[in-house]
Amino acid sequence: MKWSELSIHTTNEAIEPISNILHEAGASGVVIEDPSDLLQERDTSFGEIYELNPDDYPEEGVMLKAYLPMNSFLGETVDEIKQAVNNLLIYDIDLGVNQISLSEVNEEEWATAWKKYYKPVKISERVTITPTWEDYSPVSSDELIIELDPGMAFGTGTHPTTVLSIQALERYIKNGYHVIDVGSGSGVLSIASILLGAKKVDAYDLDDIAVKSTRLNAKLNKVDNKISSKQNNLLNNVNQQVDIIVSNILAEIIMRFEQDAFDCLKSGGFFITSGIILAKKEQVKEALISAGFEIIEVNQMEDWISIIAKKQ
Numbered sequence: 001m002k003w004s005e006l007s008i009h010t011t012n013e014a015i016e017p018i019s020n021i022l023h024e025a026g027a028s029g030v031v032i033e034d035p036s037d038l039l040q041e042r043d044t045s046f047g048e049i050y051e052l053n054p055d056d057y058p059e060e061g062v063m064l065k066a067y068l069p070m071n072s073f074l075g076e077t078v079d080e081i082k083q084a085v086n087n088l089l090i091y092d093i094d095l096g097v098n099q100i101s102l103s104e105v106n107e108e109e110w111a112t113a114w115k116k117y118y119k120p121v122k123i124s125e126r127v128t129i130t131p132t133w134e135d136y137s138p139v140s141s142d143e144l145i146i147e148l149d150p151g152m153a154f155g156t157g158t159h160p161t162t163v164l165s166i167q168a169l170e171r172y173i174k175n176g177y178h179v180i181d182v183g184s185g186s187g188v189l190s191i192a193s194i195l196l197g198a199k200k201v202d203a204y205d206l207d208d209i210a211v212k213s214t215r216l217n218a219k220l221n222k223v224d225n226k227i228s229s230k231q232n233n234l235l236n237n238v239n240q241q242v243d244i245i246v247s248n249i250l251a252e253i254i255m256r257f258e259q260d261a262f263d264c265l266k267s268g269g270f271f272i273t274s275g276i277i278l279a280k281k282e283q284v285k286e287a288l289i290s291a292g293f294e295i296i297e298v299n300q301m302e303d304w305i306s307i308i309a310k311k312q
């Protein structure tokens with residue numbers, strides 16, 4: 001099959017919302033070319049990304065590449081993507097150069113382009129994420145491995161917002177906890193929660209592909225008996241109280257359901273939020289405090305913030 005490579009020159013801030021748009025448009029895998037990756041010192045003992053070619057990277061901003069099948073709807077799909085990307089300006093998201101171009105690639109190039117960026121990555125003290133096609137053996141006996149098929153919903157699991165979420169889950173989950181994952185995407189946070197000791201996760205996503213993807217990845221990791229994945233808008237009509245709510249979603253979306261999150265937590269429960277761009281940190285903190293939360297941690301990775309709030 002012939003594939004078309006859609007390149008979008010944009011900013012760090014816009015990676016997540018544009019990745020969502022691309023996935024919703026049916027893209028098979030999104031590659032992020034961020035020049036800061038070239039500068040990072042990497043621990044290669046776990047086989048992370050290496051041998052990056054500087055010629056693949058833009059001098060400023062980031063390049064997102066998505067692969068769309070060449071068919072008669074391609075023109076319409078690209079127009080819809082352009083429109084949806086431009087609509088992000090309404091949410092004050094800086095799109096930078098915002099240049100969109102299209103080129104043709106064959107299946108073989110597509111497979112290599114996608115896989116060369118995706119290797120097993122150690123995410124936290126205990127969690128390593130590996131793509132399904134890698135034959136990865138744990139380095140230590142307490143290492144937890146999550147296998148992900150990234151070709152479906154958002155998330156290879158290695159984006160800073162996901163990493164911050166998993167690191168927080170590792171610090172706060174206790175055996176037997178009940179967790180809600182709002183915006184589950186690939187299901188990576190739900191799976192991590194179970195591996196870290198939670199007894200049950202209720203995963204919700206608005207996007208039907210994400211709901212199915214969470215189910216598939218839960219099955220792949222043999223934790224499907226403990227994860228329920230359903231389509232739902234945030235916490236609408238959810239009437240239960242749990243120990244932890246985790247949500248890696250945009251700042252604007254967190255500020256739509258902070259009160260519902262407070263109501264759905266037991267006292268002493270934690271709201272682990274991520275996906276917050278640095279510029280929106282104070283706004284989200286204020287919204288959480290107004291809902292009744294105490295802020296107990298604020299963590300940063302690159303331009304991304306994760307806030308952990310507690311219901312006293």
Ligand SMILES: C[S@@+](CC[C@H](N)C(=O)[O-])C[C@H]1O[C@@H](n2cnc3c(N)ncnc32)[C@H](O)[C@@H]1O
Pocket residue numbers: 016020153154155156157161162165182183184185186187188189204205206207210232233234248249250253275
């Ligand atoms: C940034 S992704 C996070 C995916 C995954 N949890 C992770 O950490 O890699 C955000 C997810 O939130 C979902 N989402 C966006 N708006 C939502 C809403 N109103 N209700 C439920 N899910 C939503 C998107 O479909 C997407 O899968």
